[in-house]
Amino acid sequence: MSHDAHAADSPHIVPLSVYLTIFALLMVFTVLTVWVALIDLGPYGWLHTPLALLIASVKATLVVLWFMHVKYGSRLVWVFVVAGLAWLALLVGITVGDYVGRTWEPDPHAWQASADGADFRQLG
Amino acid sequence: MSDRAATPKTASERPPTRRRRSRYEGDVPREHYLNVAYGLKSWLFTIDHKRIAILYLLSITAFFALGGLMAVFIRLELLTPAGDLMTSEIYNRVFTLHGVLMVFFFLIPSIPAVFGNFFLPMMVGAKDMAFPRLNLASWYIYSLGGVFTLAAIVAGGVDTGWTFYTPYSSTYSNSAVALTAIGVFINGFSSIFTGLNFIVTIHKMRAPGMTWMRLPLFVWANYAAALIMILGTPVVAMAIFLVAVERLFGVGIFDPALGGDPILYQHLFWFYSHPAVYIMILPSMGVMSEVIACFSRKRIFGYGFIAASSLAIATVGFLVWGHHMFVSGQSIYASMVFSVLTMLVAVPSAVKVFNWLATLWRGSISFETPMLYAFGFLGLFTVGGLTGLYLGTLATDVHLHDTYFIVAHFHYIMVGGAVMGYLAAVHFWWPKMTGRMYSEWWGRLSAGLLFIGFNLTFFPQFLMGYMGMPRRYHFYPEEWQVLNVLSTAGASILGLGYLIPIIYLTYSLRYGPIAGPNPWRATGLEWTTASPPPQHNFEQTPVVTEEPYDYSKPIVNDLPAPGAGAEPKPSPAAPRS
Amino acid sequence: MSQQHGPVTAAVMTGTMPDMPDHDGPLQHHFDDMAQQNESSALGMWLFLLTELMFFGGVMTAYAVYRYLFNAAFAEGASHLDVRLGTTNTIILIFSSLTMALAVRAAQMDKRKLLVGLLIATMLFGGAFLVIKGIEYAHKWEAGHVPGAYFHYEGPLANHVHLFFSFYFTMTGIHALHMVLGIGWMAWLVLRSARGDFGVGYYAPIEMTGLYWHFVDIVWIFLFPLLYLFGAGAAAGH
Numbered sequence: 001m002s003h004d005a006h007a008a009d010s011p012h013i014v015p016l017s018v019y020l021t022i023f024a025l026l027m028v029f030t031v032l033t034v035w036v037a038l039i040d041l042g043p044y045g046w047l048h049t050p051l052a053l054l055i056a057s058v059k060a061t062l063v064v065l066w067f068m069h070v071k072y073g074s075r076l077v078w079v080f081v082v083a084g085l086a087w088l089a090l091l092v093g094i095t096v097g098d099y100v101g102r103t104w105e106p107d108p109h110a111w112q113a114s115a116d117g118a119d120f121r122q123l124g
Numbered sequence: 125m126s127d128r129a130a131t132p133k134t135a136s137e138r139p140p141t142r143r144r145r146s147r148y149e150g151d152v153p154r155e156h157y158l159n160v161a162y163g164l165k166s167w168l169f170t171i172d173h174k175r176i177a178i179l180y181l182l183s184i185t186a187f188f189a190l191g192g193l194m195a196v197f198i199r200l201e202l203l204t205p206a207g208d209l210m211t212s213e214i215y216n217r218v219f220t221l222h223g224v225l226m227v228f229f230f231l232i233p234s235i236p237a238v239f240g241n242f243f244l245p246m247m248v249g250a251k252d253m254a255f256p257r258l259n260l261a262s263w264y265i266y267s268l269g270g271v272f273t274l275a276a277i278v279a280g281g282v283d284t285g286w287t288f289y290t291p292y293s294s295t296y297s298n299s300a301v302a303l304t305a306i307g308v309f310i311n312g313f314s315s316i317f318t319g320l321n322f323i324v325t326i327h328k329m330r331a332p333g334m335t336w337m338r339l340p341l342f343v344w345a346n347y348a349a350a351l352i353m354i355l356g357t358p359v360v361a362m363a364i365f366l367v368a369v370e371r372l373f374g375v376g377i378f379d380p381a382l383g384g385d386p387i388l389y390q391h392l393f394w395f396y397s398h399p400a401v402y403i404m405i406l407p408s409m410g411v412m413s414e415v416i417a418c419f420s421r422k423r424i425f426g427y428g429f430i431a432a433s434s435l436a437i438a439t440v441g442f443l444v445w446g447h448h449m450f451v452s453g454q455s456i457y458a459s460m461v462f463s464v465l466t467m468l469v470a471v472p473s474a475v476k477v478f479n480w481l482a483t484l485w486r487g488s489i490s491f492e493t494p495m496l497y498a499f500g501f502l503g504l505f506t507v508g509g510l511t512g513l514y515l516g517t518l519a520t521d522v523h524l525h526d527t528y529f530i531v532a533h534f535h536y537i538m539v540g541g542a543v544m545g546y547l548a549a550v551h552f553w554w555p556k557m558t559g560r561m562y563s564e565w566w567g568r569l570s571a572g573l574l575f576i577g578f579n580l581t582f583f584p585q586f587l588m589g590y591m592g593m594p595r596r597y598h599f600y601p602e603e604w605q606v607l608n609v610l611s612t613a614g615a616s617i618l619g620l621g622y623l624i625p626i627i628y629l630t631y632s633l634r635y636g637p638i639a640g641p642n643p644w645r646a647t648g649l650e651w652t653t654a655s656p657p658p659q660h661n662f663e664q665t666p667v668v669t670e671e672p673y674d675y676s677k678p679i680v681n682d683l684p685a686p687g688a689g690a691e692p693k694p695s696p697a698a699p700r701s
Numbered sequence: 702m703s704q705q706h707g708p709v710t711a712a713v714m715t716g717t718m719p720d721m722p723d724h725d726g727p728l729q730h731h732f733d734d735m736a737q738q739n740e741s742s743a744l745g746m747w748l749f750l751l752t753e754l755m756f757f758g759g760v761m762t763a764y765a766v767y768r769y770l771f772n773a774a775f776a777e778g779a780s781h782l783d784v785r786l787g788t789t790n791t792i793i794l795i796f797s798s799l800t801m802a803l804a805v806r807a808a809q810m811d812k813r814k815l816l817v818g819l820l821i822a823t824m825l826f827g828g829a830f831l832v833i834k835g836i837e838y839a840h841k842w843e844a845g846h847v848p849g850a851y852f853h854y855e856g857p858l859a860n861h862v863h864l865f866f867s868f869y870f871t872m873t874g875i876h877a878l879h880m881v882l883g884i885g886w887m888a889w890l891v892l893r894s895a896r897g898d899f900g901v902g903y904y905a906p907i908e909m910t911g912l913y914w915h916f917v918d919i920v921w922i923f924l925f926p927l928l929y930l931f932g933a934g935a936a937a938g939h
């Protein structure tokens with residue numbers, strides 16, 4: 001791990017064809033995401049958002065790996081990219097989780113019933 | 125103390141200002157970072173991390189004094205049950221400014237920006253930070269944020285509390301919220317750039333042989349704090365940005381009248397601001413590891429555990445923010461999860477405390493000023509940490525929330541922990557930064573005063589809070605007056621304890637005895653170079669061949685003769701990874 | 702405010718501050734060699750992008766929460782956005798990302814004229830994006846969809862549609878500001894490239910700018926479906 005791939009003395013030059021392929025893929029996915037958004041999925045209409053996010057993630061991954069050279073980069077950059085995504089997931093996930101959880105109504109009567117039914121003497 | 129006998133005098137020329145001989149004698153290098161250039165310009169345009177640290181030291185001391193002045197007003201007002209010194213409106217502004225100045229402009233930058241900046245490159249054996257200009261830029265950004273906040277004071281102050289809770293801050297408050305918010309927002313970027321600089325410096329600038337497991341624990345602690353800075357700060361920046369946008373443009377992101385949810389702000393705010401507590405305390409813990417090992421003359425116990433627990437605190441600290449929101453209307457299921465995770469974060473903190481205690485065990489302990497502060501830290505931080513468990517428990521939090529109990533709790537962490545650590549750092553590294561020793565007698569006196577004054581100020585607040593006295597009110601029922609008088613009396617002692625060091629430290633700059641390169645016989649690369657250090661820290665790039673904290677063998681006080689020991693040994697591992 | 706720090710950071714980290722010309726060549730005094738310097742600037746830039754990710758993450762979180770709470774209103778608001786203009790802008794940004802990536806390649810291969818041309822192309826694509834964005838904003842202003850005092854919307858969901866447009870303008874506004882500063886920064890790089898500052902041995906500023914630009918592109922890759930396509934899908938699906 002002494003020197004990264006992009007060290008000054010030996011830059012890693014990605015072939016032109018790779019860039020053009022990635023570019024073409026990004027275009028295809030752009031058309032795909034618009035198309036998917038416009039078609040009628042019927043009872044599966046809720047899939048629109050997950051599908052759109054999935055396609056966006058694929059596009060972002062293409063950009064990160066090839067345009068931003070992470071594929072050829074050091075392990076350290078990988079670690080930080082993954083850490084950043086994990087932290088973003090924590091922020092979004094836990095916050096949205098709170099809002100989802102607010103719709104679950106706690107049922108104190110059920111707790112009371114289970115407390116009444118429990119035999120606490122066994123604990124002592 | 126017998127093991128630290130007077131060193132043979134090696135000084136060939138003595139500055140005329142030196143008054144008396146001391147056991148700390150040594151050479152003052154002819155040229156060092158302080159005298160390579162003179163004049164205001166040489167400071168304002170410097171890219172030397174040591175000079176930037178001094179700039180930070182002066183700025184945060186000024187903000188600390190201003191924040192402290194606000195605390196004086198608070199304690200004076202609370203001396204009597206009636207609200208007689210100031211109106212509610214003024215009192216709201218005073219405690220808000222106390223919080224904003226102390227948290228954002230003193231505690232968060234304190235140890236990282238001053239001692240991290242000064243010593244982190246030296247500890248890893250580098251000539252400077254990875255990005256010296258970014259480092260200077262971060263000081264300017266800090267100052268700009270400070271200017272905005274001071275402008276907000278002139279514009280009438282701000283009365284939302286340091287937390288800027290919506291919808292009060294976004295819709296109702298008539299004070300200078302936007303100006304303060306912009307100040308805090310800007311200041312956040314100074315913190316981000318400091319953190320970024322730390323991480324890159326630690327990864328890429330280590331001297332040959334300085335492997336990860338040879339890094340001083342102060343470096344590990346600052347690494348963990350830097351992670352929080354770069355991952356957390358932008359989120360609070362966005363939260364505060366949205367509040368400012370909402371106020372300026374009438375956009376309703378947190379306004380229930382326009383469909384927004386005020387609690388969402390609390391999520392975004394505490395996602396950063398809870399881990400921010402660890403930005404304050406982790407570097408202090410790093411200082412503890414250095415000081416306790418040095419004044420116990422013992423290798424630190426459980427090096428790996430202390431290093432790993434720093435990272436664990438930084439990670440788990442991001443998962444507990446909801447414990448500030450137990451009574452806010454948050455889902456009770458979220459509260460339960462946050463409560464459990466809060467208990468978890470106590471574990472790595474306890475790991476550190478037990479390791480320090482094990483380091484002290486059978487050590488050859490001496491009681492110099494930095495060590496007195498370290499002992500203060502140990503006790504006060506433990507009290508603060510354990511009372512945190514009361515607040516992390518759902519049921520007790522309902523009773524204690526927004527009372528003086530929590531005020532006492534976080535002051536035990538932030539003042540008893542972070543500020544004690546900061547003062548330990550000041551006294552430990554002062555000789556290295558200035559080349560002079562301060563008065564040990566006055567140092568010990570003020571450490572004692574601070575400990576007594578601190579406990580007298582804040583311990584009564586635990587009792588008041590337990591009895592139900594709410595925070596942020598400037599009048600209260602008469603039965604709490606005795607405790608409040610005790611608290612104000614303690615605050616006077618505390619204030620004195622802060623003033624004395626300013627005096628004797630300033631005095632030492634001119635009249636203090638010459639410190640020499642290593643007055644404490646400490647380990648670590650920063651002690652192998654002259655005091656004050658030369659402009660590029662080391663005469664030649666050091667080569668590290670030993671573990672950290674090797675206090676098992678006597679450490680020589682003198683600098684190696686030029687050329688001696690310069691033979692670079694093959695490094696056991698790649699310097700950078 | 703924060704947006705200004707993107708390019709400035711790149712400037713400061715790569716040692717190309719305009720007021721501080723490098724007298725001793727590109728290697729700064731505190732690094733051992735160019736490899737160490739380049740690795741440091743790359744890591745620094747990535748950490749900065751991490752910060753940017755969390756910065757956008759804050760507003761994305763808020764958006765996610767409100768979209769969860771007010772799904773119908775957000776779909777209704779999104780249906781007022783112009784999918785054709787949004788798609789055009791997405792395609793333009795992908796073009797600009799390609800030219801940026803090729804600019805870095807040109808610098809690596811020492812093709813200086815090509816480098817200048819590709820940088821200018823990237824700036825032009827970015828400029829086109831901003832022009833279209835401006836047209837969209839103008840449409841919104843005419844329709845009374847700009848949040849705040851002049852917001853005008855009829856219907857039972859008006860309050861939450863207002864919220865949607867608050868997010869639309871905040872998110873696209875911050876994104877556009879990032880682009881403006883990126884373009885401004887590139888103008889400076891064009892001058893330096895024309896002067897012949899960059900080549901095989903030293904192209905870190907170009908590379909860092911590329912990372913920044915691609916990041917801004919990625920943000921748009923997510924904003925586009927989240928803001929524009931949501932309404933289209935809902936309109937077609939329900």
